Amino acid sequence: MRFNQMAAAFVGIALIAASCGGDDTVETEATTVVEATDAPSSEMSSDMSSDMSSEMSSEMSSEMSSDMSSDMSSEMSSEMSSDMSSDMSSDMSSAAIDAPSAIISLSPTATEMLYAIGAGDQVLAVDDFSNYPLEAADKMQGLSGFEPNVESIAGLDPDLVVTDGTNPDLLDQFDTLGIDHWEGPAATGFDDVYAQIEQLGALTGHVGEAAELVGQMQTDIAAIQVDLPTLDEPLTYYHEIDDTYFSVTTDTFIGAVYQEIGLVNIAEDAGLDTPYPQLNAEFIIQASPDLIFLACSKYCGTTAESVAERPGWESIAAVQNGGVIEVDDDVASRWGPRIVEYLKAASDAVASVAPAKTSG
Amino acid sequence: MSTQQQVGGRTGSDARAEDHHALLGRQPSGSRFGMSLGWFPVATVAVLLAVLLGAMIGPAGPVWWRVPLALLDHLPVISVDSGVNEREWSIIWDIRMPRVVLAGLVGAMLSIGGASYQGVFRNPLVDPYLLGAAAGAGLGATLMIAIWGDVGADWIIDPVPAVAFVFALGAVALTYLVGASFGGLRSSSTLVLAGVAMVSLLTAIQTFVLQRNSEVVREVYNWILGRLSTASWSEVRLVLPYVVVSTTVLLFHRRHLDLLRVGDDEAVTLGLPVLRVRLVVVIAATLGTAAVVAVSGLIGFVGLVVPHIVRLLAGASYRRLLPLTVMFGAVFLILADIPGRTLTAPSELPIGVVTAFVGAPFFIVLLRTREIAK
Numbered sequence: 001m002r003f004n005q006m007a008a009a010f011v012g013i014a015l016i017a018a019s020c021g022g023d024d025t026v027e028t029e030a031t032t033v034v035e036a037t038d039a040p041s042s043e044m045s046s047d048m049s050s051d052m053s054s055e056m057s058s059e060m061s062s063e064m065s066s067d068m069s070s071d072m073s074s075e076m077s078s079e080m081s082s083d084m085s086s087d088m089s090s091d092m093s094s095a096a097i098d099a100p101s102a103i104i105s106l107s108p109t110a111t112e113m114l115y116a117i118g119a120g121d122q123v124l125a126v127d128d129f130s131n132y133p134l135e136a137a138d139k140m141q142g143l144s145g146f147e148p149n150v151e152s153i154a155g156l157d158p159d160l161v162v163t164d165g166t167n168p169d170l171l172d173q174f175d176t177l178g179i180d181h182w183e184g185p186a187a188t189g190f191d192d193v194y195a196q197i198e199q200l201g202a203l204t205g206h207v208g209e210a211a212e213l214v215g216q217m218q219t220d221i222a223a224i225q226v227d228l229p230t231l232d233e234p235l236t237y238y239h240e241i242d243d244t245y246f247s248v249t250t251d252t253f254i255g256a257v258y259q260e261i262g263l264v265n266i267a268e269d270a271g272l273d274t275p276y277p278q279l280n281a282e283f284i285i286q287a288s289p290d291l292i293f294l295a296c297s298k299y300c301g302t303t304a305e306s307v308a309e310r311p312g313w314e315s316i317a318a319v320q321n322g323g324v325i326e327v328d329d330d331v332a333s334r335w336g337p338r339i340v341e342y343l344k345a346a347s348d349a350v351a352s353v354a355p356a357k358t359s360g
Numbered sequence: 361m362s363t364q365q366q367v368g369g370r371t372g373s374d375a376r377a378e379d380h381h382a383l384l385g386r387q388p389s390g391s392r393f394g395m396s397l398g399w400f401p402v403a404t405v406a407v408l409l410a411v412l413l414g415a416m417i418g419p420a421g422p423v424w425w426r427v428p429l430a431l432l433d434h435l436p437v438i439s440v441d442s443g444v445n446e447r448e449w450s451i452i453w454d455i456r457m458p459r460v461v462l463a464g465l466v467g468a469m470l471s472i473g474g475a476s477y478q479g480v481f482r483n484p485l486v487d488p489y490l491l492g493a494a495a496g497a498g499l500g501a502t503l504m505i506a507i508w509g510d511v512g513a514d515w516i517i518d519p520v521p522a523v524a525f526v527f528a529l530g531a532v533a534l535t536y537l538v539g540a541s542f543g544g545l546r547s548s549s550t551l552v553l554a555g556v557a558m559v560s561l562l563t564a565i566q567t568f569v570l571q572r573n574s575e576v577v578r579e580v581y582n583w584i585l586g587r588l589s590t591a592s593w594s595e596v597r598l599v600l601p602y603v604v605v606s607t608t609v610l611l612f613h614r615r616h617l618d619l620l621r622v623g624d625d626e627a628v629t630l631g632l633p634v635l636r637v638r639l640v641v642v643i644a645a646t647l648g649t650a651a652v653v654a655v656s657g658l659i660g661f662v663g664l665v666v667p668h669i670v671r672l673l674a675g676a677s678y679r680r681l682l683p684l685t686v687m688f689g690a691v692f693l694i695l696a697d698i699p700g701r702t703l704t705a706p707s708e709l710p711i712g713v714v715t716a717f718v719g720a721p722f723f724i725v726l727l728r729t730r731e732i733a734k
Contacts, residue, residue, distance in 0.1 A: 129575065147571060244582050244590055245708075270706050277707030278582075278589065281455045284706075285447065286420030299575065311592045312454030315447045 099205030100160035100180070104153055106145040107164040110184050111136045112336035113197050114162070116213055119204040125156055132330065132338070154179060160203065187253045187335035190221070190260070197337070213337060220340045221260065224347045228261055229354040235290040237263045238318070239332075242296045244278060251275040253335045254295075261347045263291065285312050290353055292318040293325050293346070295332035302326075321356040325349045399674045403687035407464070410694040414460035417698050419705030421451040459591040462599070463697045463711075464690035466588075466652040467662055469603045471689025472682055473645040474663030475670075476610045479617035479678055480641045481548045487664040488649040491555040491642065495562035496531025497524040497653040502566045502580045506573035520583070521598070521654035528650030531562055536642070548624070548638070585710040586657035588697055595655045606648030607686060613641050617678035659693070661716045665723050666692050672730050692719070 102124040105111040111130035114123055120135060127145040131137045143152060145163065150173045153161060161174060165183030174181045182203055184196040194214045201210020237258055239248050248255050250265050252275045258265065266287035267277060294302045304324040307313060318324050327345065331338045415431065416424040422444045429442035430449055444452070473488030481490070489495070500523040508519065535558040539551035570577055616637045619627045624634050649663075666689045667681065674680050693715065700714045 144574065147574070242579055242582065244587055246578075246582070267706060272704075272707055274707065277704075280419045280701050280706050280708055281589065282418045282420035282451045282701070285451050285455065287706075288447070300579070311458075311594075312450040315450055 100158075100203065102156070102158045103160045103162060103204070104143065104156060104158040105130055105136075105162045106143065106148055106153075107162055107184060108132070108145075108330070109164065109334040109336045110162040110182075110196070110200065112334065112338060113184075113200050114204065116337040117197060117201050117204070117206045117209040119200065119206050119209075122204055124158055150174070150177070162200070188251075189253065189256045190217075192253075193335050193337075193339065194218075196335075217337060217340050221343060224340075224343055225261065227351075228347060229351055231262075231354060231357060234262050234264045235350055235353065235357060236266050236287065237291040237293060238266050238279070238284055238287070238289040239293045239295060240302065241276065243300045243302050245281060245284065247277055247279045249275050249277065254332055257339060257343055258346065260343060261350060263346070263350070281312070285316060288315065288317045289323075290317050290321070290357060291323040291325065291346075291349055292316070293327050293332070293349075295327050295329050297326035298329040317356075318353070321353045323349060323353040323356075399680065399684055403684055403691075406691045407687050410691040411460055411464065414463070414694045414698060415452065415456055417702055418451070418456050419702055421456065422448040427452055454592070458593045458596050459588055459697065459701075460694055461596050462591040462656065463588055463693040465596065465599055465603050466656045466659060467666070467689040467691070467693025467696075468686045469599075469606065469648045469652045469689070470659065470663040471666035471670075471685040471692070472607055472610050473649045475667035475678070475681055475685045476613070476617065476641050476645045477663075478667055479620060480638050480645075481552055482620065482623070483548070483552060484668070485664075486552070487660075488645055489559075489653075489658070489660075489663070490552065491535045491646065492531030492558040492562060493528040493646055493649045494653055494658045495559040495566070497528040497650060498580075498584055498658060499531070499562045499566045499569070500524040500527025501583050501654075502569050502576075503527075505579050505583065506569055506576045525650050525654040528653055529646060531558060532642070532646045532650075534558060536639075584658050586659040586712045588656055588700070588711050589708050591656075599651045599655050602648050602651035606644045606651075609644035610641065610648075611682055611686075613637060613644075614678040614682040617641070617682070621676075621678075657712075659712050659715060661712070661719050662689060662693055665719050669723060669726060672726050 099122065101122050103114065103119070103122050104125045105114060105123060106127045108127070108130045111123070111126045112132055114120060115133050115136055120133075123136065123139060125141045125143060126136050126139045127143045127148075128140050129145060130140065141152075141156070143149070148167070148170055150170065154177050158179060161179055161181040163170065163181060163183055165171070165185045171181060171183070182199070184200070187193045187196065194217070197214055198207075198210045201207045201213075239254060239258070241247060247267060248265075249267055249272055250256065250259060255265060255275075266284065266289045267279060270277075270283075292307060294304070294307065296302050304322075304326060307324050308319050313319055325345070327342065328338075331342045412428065416427040421427070422430065422442075426442050426444050426448075429440050430444040430452060432438050433440040433442045433444075434449075434453070470488055474486070477486045477488055477490055478484055501520050504520045504523045535555045536551070538558065539554035542550055542554070570580060616632060619630060619632045620634065620637070627634050667685050669692075670681055670684045670688050674684055693711075696714045696718055697711055699718070700709045700711045703709055
């Protein structure tokens with residue numbers, strides 16, 4: 001019974017962690033809520049067209065999402081908060097005032113996006129998982145996205161908090177305190193990534209850089225796809241999250257990434273009802289994937305060698321053809337700009353095992 | 361003692377008669393003797409069937425009926441055309457068989473550990489994790505994964521089970537010292553309460569460590585739920601010596617446990633060195649439990665319920681109970697692991713979930729039929 005209590009405690013913790021990690025989220029909407037108290041004053045709306053008031057009027061957001069032709073339903077409730085509108089009316093001509101300058105990011109992915117669009121200087125603090133880029137990691141202040149302490153966050157006096165939206169109670173508390181917040185939940189495809197980058201661009205006054213980044217990502221991905229070798233039948237892969245064979249299905253973002261380069265998940269047709277199944281070792285060996293991606297090389301210490309040493313795994317095609325690839329745990333579990341490099345590495349792996357595949 | 365009889369579903373007079381025989385060191389006479397002896401062939405057949413069934417059923421590999429042929433084929437001298445190719449044999453032998461054998465060892469060890477603890481503390485609600493073996497192992501593994509997680513690859517042996525093992529033993533030793541410092545060795549309940557306190561303390565530390573290192577929560581949680589899913593022969597080799605030694609020592613003490621059933625004072629009057637017996641049994645049970653917990657994680661329910669199931673079937677005398685719990689414990693966990701790897705194939709169900717989900721209703725039904733039959 002003591003075991004049960006303990007197990008219950010850990011189930012609890014694990015659930016919290018899972019929800020905070022955002023891995024399980026399949027929501028597609030990125031929600032922006034700017035605390036609403038009163039309607040925009042008339043003198044403001046006159047000046048609204050003066051670009052980048054970054055107060056993200058609803059017109060703007062809709063215009064944006066149509067621009068990027070994404071399928072995201074960006075729900076933006078955007079009236080001005082009272083203090084904001086007074087700021088605005090006092091110094092309306094300057095866009096810099098409007099852009100948040102004390103952002104707290106509780107989402108490692110959002111942190112990477114903010115830095116990639118040049119909004120790094122506006123970041124005040126990041127959560128303890130935001131370890132990239134290095135300058136961002138310097139801004140860790142013991143804030144946890146997993147178990148955030150609202151008082152500590154409020155004490156830093158942020159003008160915007162970005163989260164992955166997996167902790168609704170936290171968002172309610174931000175609302176109560178009148179802290180503006182933006183949510184970028186786990187992406188399900190590249191469109192979500194682009195939409196989140198552009199939304200952050202609009203919020204922080206870096207629309208141009210955001211558009212440029214998105215364009216660059218799209219160009220790079222297209223180039224990667226063009227360079228792919230043509231194969232008679234698609235290569236199969238197994239993405240290993242940890243050394244107890246937890247994996248992903250195509251219903252996850254990382255699964256969608258592999259789809260971009262034509263890889264087929266070994267659990268594709270298994271009809272699994274969870275996006276993060278723990279696969280059975282017999283099944284993996286039987287499926288004999290052409291590629292194995294080790295997404296726990298950093299935290300579990302799994303290497304291509306240690307995989308080859310697992311009893312029974314030597315018969316797997318990936319082990320025989322050098323198709324066991326160690327990938328960065330963090331990049332594999334986020335949906336930030338670095339996913340392009342990830343895709344490049346994966347496509348290089350495809351190119352390296354493709355000859356073995358075609359020769360039979 | 362009286363609670364044990366109630367759980368055992370036996371009438372007072374039955375149990376008294378049995379105690380009487382036990383105390384006098386006699387075999388129970390007549391039909392009872394025959395009936396109880398009958399359980400050993402049944403248990404042996406059950407073990408063999410469970411192993412075979414476990415080897416035949418899986419989410420991949422050859423058709424089930426080819427598996428016994430393949431196993432026969434790989435025996436020395438015998439040659440059978442099993443039609444099993446290299447990869448399929450690898451699935452049977454490298455993946456499935458170690459898992460079946462490990463499940464058997466873990467189930468046997470946890471069950472006899474639980475039965476011995478129940479005997480030595482004269483408390484039917486006790487499981488082998490009582491004195492902190494599981495909490496200690498959990499803390500050790502958590503610390504290892506959280507703090508030294510990265511060094512794992514460079515070690516010759518996997519440090520997580522090693523540290524879990526040491527922490528499990530340490531936790532029980534600490535509980536024993538705390539209990540002893542209150543003079544609690546004379547009454548088993550003080551030791552039980554010391555165990556409760558120790559488990560809470562260790563769990564609290566573990567929770568704290570997890571909170572500070574939340575990136576490893578999933579890994580630790582996964583470890584705690586039990587990991588038969590990555591079983592290999594090396595793990596079997598790792599725990600086998602502990603299980604054999606521990607089980608042997610416990611089996612040698614089964615008469616002493618019968619004596620203890622009448623109470624500490626009475627056992628002392630009968631010349632039993634109660635404190636020493638309790639210490640030896642606790643050490644032996646803890647050693648085995650710590651070893652299996654270290655490789656397989658915390659598999660709940662087995663150590664608590666298998667002894668009771670055996671009591672309901674074959675009676676409460678420890679002379680029969682202990683050997684039978686070894687066998688039925690193995691059977692129980694081997695069978696529980698089959699749905700664990702096939703029901704949601706190709707994904708896994710945590711073994712701890714299956715043991716409780718299958719075991720609890722089974723236990724309730726058994727309890728009920730025994731009550732009605734009486």
